[in-house]
């Protein structure tokens with residue numbers, strides 16, 4: 029690929045580098061180039077450089093050098109925060125361009141890409157404000173003449189690997205706390221969505237970080253991701269993606285240098301509707317919580333559990349809401365295309381399985397004839413023996429499951445290996461308290477769905493992940509505890 033391209037995306041002309049960013053320089057990659065397509069039009073946008081083994085080595089060396097010399101312990105927290113605030117302002121000044129790139133690369137309607145960008149800015153500013161508020165403590169050790177000080181120090185060189193569903197938000201959630209903590213970074217975007225990170229790195233150059241503090245390597249999981257997970261001089265790996273790859277990364281970390289690992293993985297989240305709920309509201313939240321980003325979000329409430337007394341009414345209300353959902357890329361669309369042909373075929377295959385297992389209420393096919401759009405699809409009469417109720421589909425497919433009482437609702441909700449999110453719709457306060465306590469999930473929403481905030485920790489229990497992003501926990505992931513014990 030050329031070193032830089034100018035592309036037309038969403039009516040905008042955007043110029044950005046396509047190379048690797050190592051030690052403060054744009055350099056050619058020596059791996060096989062990656063092609064980036066717009067999944068809504070199936071057209072090629074551009075090809076980008078990727079790293080080979082030697083490029084990875086150079087990036088790790090640059091990150092190590094920066095960590096030990098110009099960055100990290102040598103730059104005060106307030107300065108690290110100032111740089112992040114400045115970066116957020118620069119991104120904001122170029123917001124429309126980043127939004128256009130993310131929308132084209134990921135097949136999202138512009139308003140949704142804009143939403144991701146606003147959430148990303150909020151996370152960057154949140155951690156900018158935290159950079160000078162990292163605190164240790166002292167310990168009483170039984171002798172008034174002695175003292176023990178506990179410091180929080182940056183972990184070191186971190187590798188960060190993200191998926192394609194929120195290319196900018198996942199990037200912000202990773203880089204902001206790591207830079208606030210003083211870590212140096214090697215960042216790897218998903219192979220389907222490499223563009224926004226390239227443009228954002230170009231913007232980052234205007235901020236003035238020491239060279240090597242941030243390095244960007246595009247490439248596949250196998251060629252770039254795995255060597256990062258196995259590298260002996262990387263101190264931590266932060267990963268968002270599928271449970272299968274997360275498990276593999278954890279194994280790579282264990283068999284190399286026991287680098288620290290945080291994992292944000294998949295889900296099959298339950299959304300429980302009790303008879304006392306406001307059913308119209310519950311139907312709206314259930315639709316919102318499932319069809320956002322075409323169902324390609326780890327937190328989607330893909331299992332909708334409904335009490336038998338209200339089952340028929342709820343299904344009919346829900347289908348009415350779903351049938352109003354607008355699919356496409358126009359400004360009024362609620363969701364866009366799936367990310368790729370692979371994902372499109374996978375989702376359509378699950379829909380065919382669903383048609384055999386349960387009752388199709390609406391949707392069930394491709395939307396339009398160009399781009400990887402799928403109709404919002406609803407299955408009723410689903411139970412937990414069905415494949416569509418057990419596996420993460422990552423598409424706009426709802427499974428509505430009937431339960432007879434609270435105990436059974438909790439048991440069905442927890443009948444999964446995942447534990448990312450859940451929701452309870454009820455106006456009965458004691459039921460709300462009982463059920464939220466028993467659900468095994470990192471987040472339980474009550475009478476709403478998919479509401480996130482930078483100050484609120486996010487992540488999964490069980491096989492949905494290890495550790496939390498956002499909130500104070502998000503920066504803790506990038507800090508080690510050091511004890512200084514005086515004689």
Ligand code: NAD
Pocket residue numbers: 189190191192193194216217218219247248249250252253254257268269270271273274276277291292293294295325326327420422448488492493
């Ligand atoms: P994926 O696991 O296939 O890929 C994610 C990233 O891992 C990509 O950058 C990929 O290149 C890399 N990768 C792939 N194989 C690798 C390997 N062997 N070693 C190192 N890196 C490797 O996931 P995906 O299909 O891109 O994304 C969808 C998945 O991500 C879903 O399961 C979804 O639930 C999950 N997800 C979770 C969250 C969360 O916060 N919990 C958020 C978004 C997506």
